[in-house]
Amino acid sequence: MIFNGEMVRAILEGRKTQTRRVLATYQDAVKFCPEWDVNGKQIFIVLGEKDHTGMNPVITAIPCPFGQPGDRVWVRETFRVHSRATDVATLVYRASVRNSWTEQTHRVPVAVCNKPATPEKWTPSIHMPRWASRITLEITDVRVERLNDIRECDAKAEGGQTECTLIGDKYYPGFRSLWKSIYGEESWAANPWVWVIEFKRVEGAAL
Numbered sequence: 001m002i003f004n005g006e007m008v009r010a011i012l013e014g015r016k017t018q019t020r021r022v023l024a025t026y027q028d029a030v031k032f033c034p035e036w037d038v039n040g041k042q043i044f045i046v047l048g049e050k051d052h053t054g055m056n057p058v059i060t061a062i063p064c065p066f067g068q069p070g071d072r073v074w075v076r077e078t079f080r081v082h083s084r085a086t087d088v089a090t091l092v093y094r095a096s097v098r099n100s101w102t103e104q105t106h107r108v109p110v111a112v113c114n115k116p117a118t119p120e121k122w123t124p125s126i127h128m129p130r131w132a133s134r135i136t137l138e139i140t141d142v143r144v145e146r147l148n149d150i151r152e153c154d155a156k157a158e159g160g161q162t163e164c165t166l167i168g169d170k171y172y173p174g175f176r177s178l179w180k181s182i183y184g185e186e187s188w189a190a191n192p193w194v195w196v197i198e199f200k201r202v203e204g205a206a207l
Contacts, residue, residue, distance in 0.1 A: 001066060001137070002076045002125045004182075007159060008095035011075065011135060011201060016159025020147065020194040021066065022183075027192055030056060032144035037061075042068040044144055064142045064195055072202065075135035076128040081115045089113035091132055094122055106134040141198040148191045150175060157198070 001019070003011065010016035026046050033045040043063050047056040067073055078094040088107045096104035112131040115123070123132075150158075155171035160178045162169035180188050 001073045004125070005078065005095035008075065008077045008093070008135070010159030011137075012096070014201075016157070017200060018154055018157040018159075018196060018198050020150070020158070020196055022147075022187070023144070023193045023195060024065075026059065026062070029059060029193065032193070034143065035061070042142060064197070066142075066195060066197055067139045068142055069139055071139045072204070073137050073139065073199075074130060074133040075137060076125045076133065077135075078122050078125050079128060079132055080119070080122050081113060081117045082119055084110055084113065084117045086110070089117075091134075093134065108132070136202050136204060137199040138202045139197060139199050141196075143196045144193055145196055146191050147179070147188065147194050154196075 003019070007016055007019075028048075029046045030049055031047040033047065035043050035045050037043050041063060043061045045061050046059040048059045049056070051057050079091050080094075082090045082092045082105065084090075087110055089110045091106045091108060091113075092104055093106065098104075108131055114129070114131075150172065152170060152172050155175040158171075158175050158178075160171065161174045162171050163173040163177060165173060176188060
């Protein structure tokens with residue numbers, strides 16, 4: 001799962017335990033109902049507009065493409081291979097370059113590092129291989145909701161900053177500004193359906 005530098009820092013500091021990702025399809029649905037299939041896997045029943053019977057017809061059933069509760073996922077972030085020794089390779093992570101050398105680096109067995117040392121060249125997060133990831137998350141909950149329906153406590157769990165309002169500093173407007181800065185004003189105005197994925201940081205590899 002890809003995160004930008006600001007969000008990686010929030011995860012490392014324990015401030016970020018939720019993420020929202022826009023559904024790629026079914027934006028015209030009216031409701032998503034969580035269910036479980038015959039194998040015990042979580043799915044969401046997609047309901048459409050009411051028909052002539054007054055019922056909301058079932059369009060389809062879909063799983064969350066990012067995983068379900070209990071799954072482990074690995075974080076993709078911008079990095080580079082700083083050096084390669086006989087037995088280990090030292091990686092540097094862009095999100096932590098302002099931290100101490102110990103905090104911004106991670107060592108992996110040189111046998112799994114299939115990239116040459118590039119001290120001055122960053123590898124974008126989208127191209128990060130599994131062996132280079134330093135953060136593993138365990139999904140604790142998944143749901144679907146409208147973007148604008150985010151609550152203050154959930155906006156805080158997104159790991160962003162507060163903004164000053166007439167009733168004090170609030171996380172909701174801070175999250176709204178962050179979303180607009182990444183996805184644009186029109187994305188917030190569209191109020192799309194989003195996957196809400198709650199997680200906790202764990203040790204060990206993703207499954």
